[in-house]
Amino acid sequence: MTILRSKWYKLRADLSLVDIASKLNVHQYKQDDPFGFDVINNSDKSITIRYSERYFHTESFLNVYGDVVIDESVRYKVVTFNMIPISDGFFLIHMENTPRSSLELFSNFETVIESAISVSTVLFNVMNLLEMIRERSDVRQFKIKKAVFSGITLTPKSRAKIEVTSTGDALIDFNKKHKSEAFIIDKLNCHFRLDSKDLTLELRKTGVISHSKQLTSILNVEMLTLIKNREGIFNTGNIVSL
Structure with missing residues (x-):
C-alpha cells in the first residue's frame, strides 16, 4: 500500500490557473538546470506540478590512513504538488511527501510565475x-x-x-x-x-x-x-x- 505524507497550503497570486500553467511550461526542468517545474496534468479545475531541484551534497569522512576525505555528489529533490483554485487569486496547494522546508520551492515558484505570492500553512x-x-x-x-x-x-x-x-x-x-x-x-x-x-x-x-x-x-x-x-x-x- 502506498502511503503519502501530505501537507496543504493556501497560496495567493494575482494570476489565473491558466496563466500560472503557461509560465511554468516555459521553465520546464532540463538536465543541469538548478531547478524547474513540469506541469504533468492540466485541467480547468487543477494542475499537477513536479518540482525538480539539483543540488550538491558534501560529506567528509576519514579513510583508513586517517586522512579527511571530502566527497561531493549531485543529488536531486523532486516534489509533486497540486494547485486547486479556491476563488479569484487564491489556490489550495496539496504537496506530496513535502520536504522539511518548502521555502526555496515557493521562492523559485514566485520567480518563475513573475508575480508576488503569499503562502500560509493550512492547519x-x-x-x-x-x-x-x-x-x-x-x-x-x-x-x-x-x-x-x-x-x-x-x-x-x-x-x-x-x-x-x-x-x-x-x-x-x-x-x-x-x-x-x-x-x-x-x-x-x-x-x-x-x-x-x-x-x-x-x-x-x-x-x-x-x-x-x-x-x-x-x-x-x-x-x-x-x-x-x-x-x-x-x-x-x-x-x-x-
Whole structure:
C-alpha cells in the first residue's frame, strides 16, 4: 500500500490557473538546470506540478590512513504538488511527501510565475476533520488504532504526554480514563475500509497527514470544504510573503 505524507497550503497570486500553467511550461526542468517545474496534468479545475531541484551534497569522512576525505555528489529533490483554485487569486496547494522546508520551492515558484505570492500553512482541528471522514456514508469499520495526547494535567505543576495503542478504539479507551477536556490531541492513527479496500489515515496537529494514496482526492475535497465554508475549524499559520 502506498502511503503519502501530505501537507496543504493556501497560496495567493494575482494570476489565473491558466496563466500560472503557461509560465511554468516555459521553465520546464532540463538536465543541469538548478531547478524547474513540469506541469504533468492540466485541467480547468487543477494542475499537477513536479518540482525538480539539483543540488550538491558534501560529506567528509576519514579513510583508513586517517586522512579527511571530502566527497561531493549531485543529488536531486523532486516534489509533486497540486494547485486547486479556491476563488479569484487564491489556490489550495496539496504537496506530496513535502520536504522539511518548502521555502526555496515557493521562492523559485514566485520567480518563475513573475508575480508576488503569499503562502500560509493550512492547519485544522484534528477531531473535526476526523469526524468529517468518519461520518462519510462510504466509510466502514472505522477504528482509531493509536493516539497521542499531550497537555494532560497531573498536578497544578505538571503535565503529561500519553500514547495509547488499542485493538479497539484508542480515543474511546482514553476518554474512559480522562473525562476532562484539558488535553491536546497530537496525533490520531486510523484504519477503515472504503470501496472494499483497507486504508490508513494519520492526522497530526501540525497539519501533516499521512494517508493511503486512494484518499488524496477525498482529502482535497474536505480541505476545500473547510476553507470555503469557514466553519471555524480551518485556520492558517506560518504566513510567508515572498
